[in-house]
Amino acid sequence: MIIGVPKEIKNNEFRVGMTPSSVLSYTKAGHEVLVETMAGLSIGFTNEDYVQAGATIVAAAADVWSAEMVVKVKEPLPEEYGYFHEGLILYTYLHLAPEAELTHALARNKVTAIAYETIQLDNGSLPLLTPMSEVAGRMSVQIGAHFLEKAHGGKGILLGGVPGVEPGKVAVIGGGIVGANAAKMAIGLGADVTIVDLNPDRLRQLDDLFQGRVKTIMSSPYNIAEVVRQADLVVGAVLIPGARAPRLVTEEMVKTMSPGSVIVDVAIDQGGSIETIDRITTHDQPTYEKHGVIHYAVANMPGAVARTSTLALTNVTTPYGLQIASKGFVRAALDNKAIAKGINVVAGHVTYKAVAEAHGYEYTDILSLLQ
Numbered sequence: 001m002i003i004g005v006p007k008e009i010k011n012n013e014f015r016v017g018m019t020p021s022s023v024l025s026y027t028k029a030g031h032e033v034l035v036e037t038m039a040g041l042s043i044g045f046t047n048e049d050y051v052q053a054g055a056t057i058v059a060a061a062a063d064v065w066s067a068e069m070v071v072k073v074k075e076p077l078p079e080e081y082g083y084f085h086e087g088l089i090l091y092t093y094l095h096l097a098p099e100a101e102l103t104h105a106l107a108r109n110k111v112t113a114i115a116y117e118t119i120q121l122d123n124g125s126l127p128l129l130t131p132m133s134e135v136a137g138r139m140s141v142q143i144g145a146h147f148l149e150k151a152h153g154g155k156g157i158l159l160g161g162v163p164g165v166e167p168g169k170v171a172v173i174g175g176g177i178v179g180a181n182a183a184k185m186a187i188g189l190g191a192d193v194t195i196v197d198l199n200p201d202r203l204r205q206l207d208d209l210f211q212g213r214v215k216t217i218m219s220s221p222y223n224i225a226e227v228v229r230q231a232d233l234v235v236g237a238v239l240i241p242g243a244r245a246p247r248l249v250t251e252e253m254v255k256t257m258s259p260g261s262v263i264v265d266v267a268i269d270q271g272g273s274i275e276t277i278d279r280i281t282t283h284d285q286p287t288y289e290k291h292g293v294i295h296y297a298v299a300n301m302p303g304a305v306a307r308t309s310t311l312a313l314t315n316v317t318t319p320y321g322l323q324i325a326s327k328g329f330v331r332a333a334l335d336n337k338a339i340a341k342g343i344n345v346v347a348g349h350v351t352y353k354a355v356a357e358a359h360g361y362e363y364t365d366i367l368s369l370l371q
């Protein structure tokens, strides 16, 4: 199969869909890989590195997109929709539930759209989301600590406190991969950490994992209002796989936070979990202030640590990508149900229920379509 790897065009997005090591895995399996010139240069992967791994370097994005399969990182931006063509296999993060226009463009052009974030194992885990959630969870606390500093608009709180002065309070809403990694960093700094989750078993796991160093609280509007009111830093980390994030922190709750507090809504890529977050921000302009509270809503946080993130991402995307390229998406999905769950759109049908519901499409079951 001919596989294209475009250069990412989102604001400050330096990740790339394949490293030279992943190119070698694809070319050894008999595939031809086209890499857009300088796609990985800013994180240390030169055109020569890709050529040595067996890739062909191409100058124009249009040539990369004319491949049978495109492997990238972020969802295509409107300026890339014109490259869509019938039968193209697009393998990337898509986050379609809050993205009506992208869903329409994929369906209209009969693209086979396989979303990293909905490839799901039988135990419910999301193996292609996990590493970026680890990165973003860890980043969320260092970002929060940065914006709590006076010079960055914050209230002037050191999350760890010092002897004789209490630490800052961190409220993590959603105790999955992002939440656990945020908690790990916050505990490491010495902060006072509370994790809110809906799943009592998950709260038990977190209680065991952190050995009494976090408070775990059952999710309810009442409890969320209480932890948000007291928090210096709120991390939004909920997910209902494939669906728009639930807005758990209301504007009224944000108004109760003290001036100079910070909200980092990691769940913004699924539409956001905070009512006062009404826009996606960028690494160039990462924050805005509302009700005296600093809001951070960057949808590609791992792009800031793009080398670490690319290595972590391609470690997990390459094995699934190889199955899709070598068997074709139909056989790969029939053999591996995790891949079937990743297919959000195919031949004009929307095959992920939460996405179909979000945008008014009839839902088509992927397995009955393929069999």
Ligand SMILES: NC(=O)C1=CN([C@@H]2O[C@H](COP(=O)(O)OP(=O)(O)OC[C@H]3O[C@@H](n4cnc5c(N)ncnc54)[C@H](O)[C@@H]3O)[C@@H](O)[C@H]2O)C=CC1
Binding pocket: 117, 129, 130, 132, 133, 134, 136, 173, 174, 175, 176, 177, 178, 179, 196, 197, 198, 199, 202, 219, 237, 238, 239, 240, 245, 246, 248, 265, 266, 267, 268, 269, 270, 298, 299, 300, 301, 302
């Ligand atoms: N902004 C960015 O750059 C990035 C964003 N993300 C996003 O972060 C979000 C979280 O991802 P993960 O931690 O991997 O998901 P996860 O599935 O591991 O964890 C989500 C947690 O939310 C909990 N939850 C669901 N509904 C809830 C409710 N009503 N109240 C409290 N908890 C609730 C679940 O029980 C689960 O423990 C996703 O939207 C993901 O796409 C991930 C990486 C980068």
Ligand SMILES: CC(=O)C(=O)O
Binding pocket: 074, 093, 117, 129, 132, 133, 269, 299, 300, 301, 302, 303
């Ligand atoms: C998960 C995601 O959206 C990202 O890593 O950018």
